[in-house]
Amino acid sequence: MRAAKTSADVIVFCGVLFMAETAAIVSPDKKVILPRLDAGCPLADMVTPEALVAKRKSLNEIPVVTYVNSPAAVKALSTVCCTSANSVAVVNRLGAQEVLMVPDRNLAQYTAAQTGKTIHYWNGYCPVHEHLTAEQVLSVKEKHPNAIFMAHPECRPEVLSLADQVLSTSGMLRFAKESKNTTFVVGTEEGILHPLQRENPHKTFYEASETMICQDMKRISLTDVLHALEKLEPEIKIPKEVREPAFHAVQKMLDISRSNLLSSTLERS
Numbered sequence: 511m512r513a514a515k516t517s518a519d520v521i522v523f524c525g526v527l528f529m530a531e532t533a534a535i536v537s538p539d540k541k542v543i544l545p546r547l548d549a550g551c552p553l554a555d556m557v558t559p560e561a562l563v564a565k566r567k568s569l570n571e572i573p574v575v576t577y578v579n580s581p582a583a584v585k586a587l588s589t590v591c592c593t594s595a596n597s598v599a600v601v602n603r604l605g606a607q608e609v610l611m612v613p614d615r616n617l618a619q620y621t622a623a624q625t626g627k628t629i630h631y632w633n634g635y636c637p638v639h640e641h642l643t644a645e646q647v648l649s650v651k652e653k654h655p656n657a658i659f660m661a662h663p664e665c666r667p668e669v670l671s672l673a674d675q676v677l678s679t680s681g682m683l684r685f686a687k688e689s690k691n692t693t694f695v696v697g698t699e700e701g702i703l704h705p706l707q708r709e710n711p712h713k714t715f716y717e718a719s720e721t722m723i724c725q726d727m728k729r730i731s732l733t734d735v736l737h738a739l740e741k742l743e744p745e746i747k748i749p750k751e752v753r754e755p756a757f758h759a760v761q762k763m764l765d766i767s768r769s770n771l772l773s774s775t776l777e778r779s
């Protein structure tokens with residue numbers, strides 16, 4: 511949303527490839543730079559356009575809901591995109607009772623449970639979240655019995671069943687700030703601990719597991735950013751025939767998110 515809104519001509523994206531691609535999809539007139547092209551996402555790599563075309567043929571004409579953690583060419587074949595923050599709203603908004611969701615199976619199963627819809631899921635997963643086990647969570651909960659356990663929906667179902675709150679990263683930041691509780695166990699990639707601690711200096715955050723580290727998210731260094739700014743490369747370019755249908759799927763998601771935000775603001779006022 512910020513990429514689409516900014517008036518800057520150049521966006522340097524310090525994240526992973528699918529994020530920079532998404533910025534390029536919504537900002538065709540801007541130059542989008544990803545300082546390291548090898549900053550990928552193993553989850554996004556688990557779905558290809560060819561495999562999605564084959565899967566669609568095996569199912570009836572049902573909508574395809576694609577998590578933003580996916581390649582641009584896969585978004586281009588999708589009905590609508592979603593994030594972990596809005597997957598439930600997006601699926602609820604679709605008229606269909608049956609959908610195909612790619613590529614994260616854990617997010618799909620969580621969304622199915624929340625919406626009551628039939629969701630055919632892709633067998634992809636984020637290795638960082640998949641490796642968090644129920645035993646690890648129980649052990650950290652035992653050490654901090656008063657802590658609220660916040661889990662990301664990319665975690666396995668048995669981990670989510672132990673969660674006090676299932677939240678996206680943006681949801682965790684908001685919840686921790688608004689909560690009266692002062693201790694939290696965090697079940698997502700460890701990088702979120704920095705903004706959580708910065709925004710809540712008097713609250714305490716524990717990692718659900720010390721192994722929740724994504725090497726791809728950490729690939730870009732300050733030196734890489736400096737080189738990218740000096741040379742304005744490597745640029746992420748999406749061919750028009752991919753960008754236009756992908757834009758449609760992303761835009762549909764942004765429209766649903768905005769109208770949902772508007773409804774909840776009206777409900778609160």
Ligand code: SF4
Nearest residue numbers: 551552553636638724
């Ligand atoms: S934590 Fe890393 S592997 Fe997992 S979804 Fe994010 S970028 Fe991909």
